[in-house]
Each structure stands twice: as C-alpha cells, then as structure tokens.
Amino acid sequence: MGRTIETVAVFGLGKVGELVALMLVESGFAVKGYDATAREGAAGVEAFDRHQLDVSDEAGIRQALEHVDAVVSCLPYHRNIAVAEAAHATGTHYFDLTEDVPTTQRVIELSQLGSDSTFAPQCGLAPGxxxxxxxxxxxxxxxxxxxxxxxxxxxxxxxxxxxxxxxxxxxxxxxxxxxxxxxxxxxxxxxxxxxxxxxxxxxxxxxxxxxxxxxxxxxxxxxxxxxxxxxxxxxxxxxxxxxxxxxxxxxxxxxxxxxxxxxxxxxxxxxxxxxxxxxxxxxxxxxxxxxxxxxxxxxxxxxxxxxxxWRAISWTTAASAVAVVELVAEGRLPDTGFVRQEDIALTDLKSTNAGRLFAEAGEPR
Incomplete structure (x- = not known):
C-alpha cells in the first residue's frame, strides 16, 4: 500500500525548519519550503523547492497548501494557528513543533470540527x-x-x-x-x-x-x-x-x-x-x-x-517531527483526527528513517 502523504510543505526555514525539510527529502517525500525571506540552501545545494511566503497572508497560506498533502509548521508559536486553520480548510495533514498551550487547544478544536486529515501538533522535543x-x-x-x-x-x-x-x-x-x-x-x-x-x-x-x-x-x-x-x-x-x-x-x-x-x-x-x-x-x-x-x-x-x-537541538527536534510524519504517511498512526504524542510508541518512532537517529546518536547517561 502506498503512502497517504507524498508531498509536504515546510513553513519556516530557520534553525530547525531547513533540517526538517532535508530529513523529509531523505525519507522519500517531495518537499516545498516556504519562508518569509529568500533563504539559500547550504553550499548551493537545493534538495527541495524554496518559495517566499508572507505567513500573515491567509490566502497565500491556503494557496500553498492546495498543492501538498501535509504541512509541518516550524514557525514561531504565535503563527501556527493561521496555518492550522488553513490546513483544516484545505484538508491538509498538519504537524507543528509548538509548546504553546492555547495554540494546541485551537488545533484540537479544529480536529473536532470534522476533517479528512490528521492534526499532530507538538512534534518536537518537549512536548513531543x-x-x-x-x-x-x-x-x-x-x-x-x-x-x-x-x-x-x-x-x-x-x-x-x-x-x-x-x-x-x-x-x-x-x-x-x-x-x-x-x-x-x-x-x-x-x-x-x-x-x-x-x-x-x-x-x-x-x-x-x-x-x-x-x-x-x-x-x-x-x-x-x-x-x-x-x-x-x-x-x-x-x-x-x-x-x-x-x-x-x-x-x-x-x-x-x-x-x-x-x-x-x-x-x-x-x-x-x-x-x-x-x-x-x-x-x-x-x-x-x-x-x-x-x-x-x-x-x-x-x-x-x-x-x-547540525546542532543537537536542531536534529533531535527535526527527527522527532519527521518521524511522526512518516508514521502517519505509512498508516501506522491515524490519518484523520487529533494525534497525541503519548499515543506514539518509542519503538515505532525509532523504526522510521528519521527516528533511527535516536538509536544511533543518543548516548545513555
């Protein structure tokens, strides 16, 4: 059975977002990166398409999501609600890294309004x-x-x-x-x-x-x-x-x-x-x-x-988020509704392409 997610948008190509995009490519997804500024790839290597986007433009966000199966928001926490609402409107699977409680509450509300997509916020380190x-x-x-x-x-x-x-x-x-x-x-x-x-x-x-x-x-x-x-x-x-x-x-x-x-x-x-x-x-x-x-x-x-x-904070956050995208895409997590991080098994996360880094790079202390 094929994946339910093939193309992923990444919003915010900063300290973590660029690595999220690169890891998604390494995990076999087609990726479109969006940022407020025109950021160039490292050493001139372009592993994914890059686009400039004003994330305060709600119409622009919806337009970007109409051509992808999922979105990972790596934006500041106060920007995530607009992306989540656009994902709900366009039937796009939604993932983010937020630790902000009101943002997550709004994502939960959207997931309960009826949708054909998954809402999986808090995919970073903590929560995540x-x-x-x-x-x-x-x-x-x-x-x-x-x-x-x-x-x-x-x-x-x-x-x-x-x-x-x-x-x-x-x-x-x-x-x-x-x-x-x-x-x-x-x-x-x-x-x-x-x-x-x-x-x-x-x-x-x-x-x-x-x-x-x-x-x-x-x-x-x-x-x-x-x-x-x-x-x-x-x-x-x-x-x-x-x-x-x-x-x-x-x-x-x-x-x-x-x-x-x-x-x-x-x-x-x-x-x-x-x-x-x-x-x-x-x-x-x-x-x-x-x-x-x-x-x-x-x-x-x-x-x-x-x-x-890559810094430890960057790769641990990115690997956790991409692993969750992989699990949803492969049907190992629900492809509709709200996904709680505590419902994800650590063994499943480590079995993904991105999650294997936690088995390979982490040192017991």
Whole structure:
C-alpha cells in the first residue's frame, strides 16, 4: 500500500525548519519550503523547492497548501494557528513543533470540527519526544505512581551567570518561563507557576538544576488524570540559571515585557554550535509485582545529516517531527483526527528513517 502523504510543505526555514525539510527529502517525500525571506540552501545545494511566503497572508497560506498533502509548521508559536486553520480548510495533514498551550487547544478544536486529515501538533522535543519516551516506559508498568519528564538543551561549554545559549527561539523560551504550568498532583490537574519546584539533577557527572516550565507535557495531563498520582515536566539548566531569570523578570519587573526580554536575551546569549540535549524520563510504580523506578537518560550531541553538521537541538527536534510524519504517511498512526504524542510508541518512532537517529546518536547517561 502506498503512502497517504507524498508531498509536504515546510513553513519556516530557520534553525530547525531547513533540517526538517532535508530529513523529509531523505525519507522519500517531495518537499516545498516556504519562508518569509529568500533563504539559500547550504553550499548551493537545493534538495527541495524554496518559495517566499508572507505567513500573515491567509490566502497565500491556503494557496500553498492546495498543492501538498501535509504541512509541518516550524514557525514561531504565535503563527501556527493561521496555518492550522488553513490546513483544516484545505484538508491538509498538519504537524507543528509548538509548546504553546492555547495554540494546541485551537488545533484540537479544529480536529473536532470534522476533517479528512490528521492534526499532530507538538512534534518536537518537549512536548513531543519526551512524552513519547515517558508514555512508552509507563506502558510497561502495572500501576503508575509518577511520571517525571525533563529536557535540557544547553551549551556544552557554558559561560556567564546564565550558562545558556539561545539555540532555540528566545520568545519560545520566555513563553515557557512565564506561563503557568499544568501538572498532576494527587491525580488531579493543577496550574502552578513556572520556574518553581526546583531540584538538583546529575547526569553523567554534570550537575544541573530543573524547574517547572509550561507546555512541555502537551496533552499528557488530560490523558493520565486519575491514573497517575504525580506528573510534571521540568526544564534543565546549569546551576544558578533560574535565579538570574527570577532577577530579570521579578526584581527588574519585566514580566510584561516579553518581546523586549526576548531581544535582549537573544543578543546577549546567541546560538552556539557545541550544544548538547539532555533527556531525562523517570517512571515510578509497580512493575512485575514490585515497586520500581525506571530511568531513561540520554545525552544527544551535534551530528551529521545530509553532509552537514547540525546542532543537537536542531536534529533531535527535526527527527522527532519527521518521524511522526512518516508514521502517519505509512498508516501506522491515524490519518484523520487529533494525534497525541503519548499515543506514539518509542519503538515505532525509532523504526522510521528519521527516528533511527535516536538509536544511533543518543548516548545513555
């Protein structure tokens, strides 16, 4: 049986979007890339068609989607709703990388309005891969007490008090730091402030700190409410990072100046090439009749894809998203309605062309 998806549009050809497009090509899809500026391919090699598109032009978005089977939005989170609505109107399969809760809620609403296409948002690292890992581990337990999920995208060689570099969208990071977080406590959903409940984490001898941040769980709280006593997502940073962020947002009174803070942070801590992505998932409960805790800890370094060296944050995000597209195209995930990341098996994801990178490049820690 042939694939249900042959041609894919990628909106946003920035830090991750270009690699998403290249990985889709490597996985056998025809790709059309769209960006607000005319970006050239690396070393003059054009692996896919590139087009300029104003993503504030709703008619232009719909026109672009009329000639493809699916779209992967790699745009800033506040641009995704317009793309999702156009995908619904044109019957196009929709995927994105967002961690923004209101955006995902709108995508869920669109999926419930009746459509012949799949809506699979949150296909990045968190939400995305970390939820797939956590749910896959939890599925092996008879009774689940807690699911604790953590991700840290960090420079390998940090400098300064923040110990950070903005290899990911600065505005997305600020959004995660300031929006309240959904968690499960005593089996019930609650909203709690971001950058709280800090804890010490050590991975491979490297000391980190972790604190609650918003959006990383996607739809997991709804899925596991009443089944799991405790569920949360935390972002990992080098020690002292969150103290500095509290100073910035609280003592300097900049919580209402998100755009300004994003610009300042991006200029102060620009991207670096020597990054590392830490992934830490832990499930506690009853397994084989005994109390047990299972940890899944990985450290992902930059790797080569398509003859180029890519940052860890770029390839892990892109590989996760492309793997989900592959699974839908092959009929291993539903081709209509809403797809939750926690319904995707880690073994299935790793069996795809893009997902195999997680088996080949990830080092247990």
């Amino acid at each position: 891969l970390i939820g797939i890992v956590g749910a896959s581990i939890a599925a092996t337990f008879q009774k689940i007490k807690s699911i604790e999920l953590k991700v840290g995208a960090l420079p390998q060689n940090p400098t300064g008090l923040l110990g950070y570099a903005f290899n990911w969208s600065a505005e997305g990071v600020v959004n995660e730091y300031l929006n309240d977080c959904e968690v499960l406590r005593s089996g019930h959903r609650q909203m709690v402030p971001a950058m709280t409940e800090k804890e010490r984490v050590v991975i491979g001898g490297i000391e980190l700190e972790a604190a609650l941040t918003s959006g990383g769980l996607g739809t997991m709280c709804q899925t596991y409410e009443g089944r799991v006593n405790r569920l949360d997502y935390k972002t990992m940073r080098y020690p002292g990072h969150f103290k500095q962020m509290h100073f910035l947002f609280d003592e300097l009174g900049l919580r209402d100046e998100r755009e300004l803070v994003s610009r300042v942070l991006q200029d102060a801590k620009p991207p670096v090439s020597d990054d590392i992505v830490y992934l830490h998932a832990a499930v506690e409960g009853v397994k084989d009749g005994l109390a047990f805790r299972e940890n899944y800890v990985r450290g992902y370094l930059p790797t080569d894809v398509g003859g180029r060296r």
